Amino acid sequence: MTVNPMTAQEVTEKILNNDQLFILDVRNEDAFQDWKIEGKGITYLNIPYFDLLDGVEEILDQLPSDQDILVVCAKEGSSIMVADMLSEEGRDVSYLQGGMKAWSEYLQPVKVADLNDGGELYQFVRIGKGCLSYMVISNSEAAIIDATRMTDAYVAFAENKGAKVVHIFDTHLHADHISGGRKLAAQTGATYWLPPKDADEVTFDYAPLEDQEIxxxxxxxxxxxxLYSPGHTIGSTSFVIDEQYLLSGDILFIDSIGRPDLAGKAEDWVQDLRDTLYTRYKELSDELIVLPAHFMTIDELNDDGTVSERLDTLFKNNHGLNIENEEEFRKMVTENLPPQPNAYQEIREMNMGKINPSDEDQREMEIGPNRCAVR
Amino acid sequence: MNSTKVLDAKGLACPMPIVKTKKEMKELETGDILEIHATDKGAKSDLAAWAKSGGHELLKDEEEDDVLKFWLQKG
Incomplete structure (x- = not known):
């Protein structure tokens, strides 16, 4: 029987189509519990590869015969070994090419909308980690918001569209993933904008992004x-694009809100978060389409693969926007928070330019889900 | 620590560090200590989990110049 590689892109397409897929995840149990490939049609079996070194006979009857089987590990080596063993037992299986590392790095560009005068707005869905970045294209120019470190993907996409990247923005100093902003600015010559209140300690030049900048x-x-909208960080800034789309950064998500604690100042920033969500955002047009910088679960993806929702719908349905009592709100965003993202302090230092880890170390730092929200 | 044997698994990618460790452990007697040197970062959590499921004891681990070192006692 044959063993085929399946790319992160192919897995993404299966998820977006709600296809059935059986995943045999051969990482250790902790790694699997912490972070895995998610999709509505996915079923799992987690058996570490080191428990299969003597053979796979014992698990054969746990594998379905009527679905595609994908073997997954951290980097691909162990999944190839297990896939080969299953193949020798007569099973047709695939392995995830590049493993969870490739999964973490894959970006799926999805068109959100056509804008004025032939402009376009794209959302780059980093499906493995739940990070969302954006590209606005208009008249042969492109702007990128909250770029990941996989900068070549944006450069190639813009080139393909015949656009030159001229502006790069970060909504805030990220703590869950490494920003590609600085690298992308160096690659393209574009201006890199950062909210100055988040950039006190950065070691490189940037353009200060002030409230009401156009x-x-x-x-x-x-x-x-x-639009200055502090709370997740003190500098957090939202963008209104083409007067229709609200890029809410890590302040407001589809089914959750931003957490104020990743820079160690939860108590100080609770009031900012409250004011942004309950006052500043309330003053905006109800009809804005919210485009956040993260999603938390695969259920937040729309049928077309985008992650977006009208602001008035979020005011109605998002629990974090419907807590009347301020004390209750304070408690929710400062107590019983989910674990912090992997290596978040190093990631902040990297995004400030203070440390310069190898590519391999950067991958390790970003392992796992983003964990930027409270629900 | 008195190692019975040293396994050099530097430069090897997963799953090889564990495959080799398992092979070496087979040759040792209960109570013997295998010292393992590896550079694959994933080896740390995998070795710990494997040792536990195999009834061995991970006595100590440390990192020195990007080399992960483990002392594993056969159970």
Missing amino acids: VKVGDTKITIHA
Whole structure:
């Protein structure tokens, strides 16, 4: 029987189609419990590869014969070994090419909308880690918001669209993933904008992104309007694009809200978070479409693969926007928080330019889910 | 620590560090200590989990110049 590699892109397409897929995850139990490939049609079996070194006979009857089987491990080596063993037993299986590392790094570009005058807005779904970044294209110019470190993907996409990257923004100093902003600016010559209140300690030059700043993309009417919205960090800034789309960064998500503790200042920033969500955002148009910087579960993906929702719908349905009592709100966002993202302090230092880890170390730092929200 | 044997698994990618460790442990007597040197970062949690499921004891582990060292006592 044959063993085929399956790419992260192929797995993503199966998830977006709600296809059935059986995953034999051969990482150790802790790694599997912490973070795995998620999808509505996915079923799992987790048996560490080191328990299968003497043979796979014992698990054969636990594998379905009527579905695709994908063997998954951290980097691919162990999954190939196990897939080969299953193949020798007569089973047709695939392994995830590049393992969970490749899964963590894969970006799926999804079109959100056509904008004024032929402009386009794309959401880059980092499906393995739940990070969302954005590209606005207008009149041969492109702006990128909250870029991941896989910068080549954006450069190639913009080139393919015949657009030159001229502006790069981060909504805040990220703590869950490494920003690609600085690298992308060096690659493209674009201006790298950061909220100055988050950039006290950064070691490189940037353009300060102030409240109410308006940046144009292309020479049409597409504007990126900055809106100071602190709470997840003290500098957190949202963007209103083309007067229709609200990029909410890590302040507001589809089914959760931002956590204020990742820079160690939860108590100080609770009031900012409250003011942003309950006052500043309330003053915005109900009809804005919210585009957050993360999703937490695969259920937040729309049928077309985007992660987005109208602001008025979120005001109605998002629990974090419906806590009248301020004390109760304070408790929710400061107590019983989920674990912090893997290596979040090193990631913040890296994003400030203070440390410069190898590519391999950067991958290790980003292992696991993003964990930027409280529900 | 008195190692009975040293296994050099540096430069090997998963699953080889554990495959080799398992092979070496077979040759040892109960109570013997195998010292393992590896560079694959995943080896740390995998070795600990494997040792536990196999009834061995991970006595100590340390990191020195990007080399992970483990002392594993056969159970």
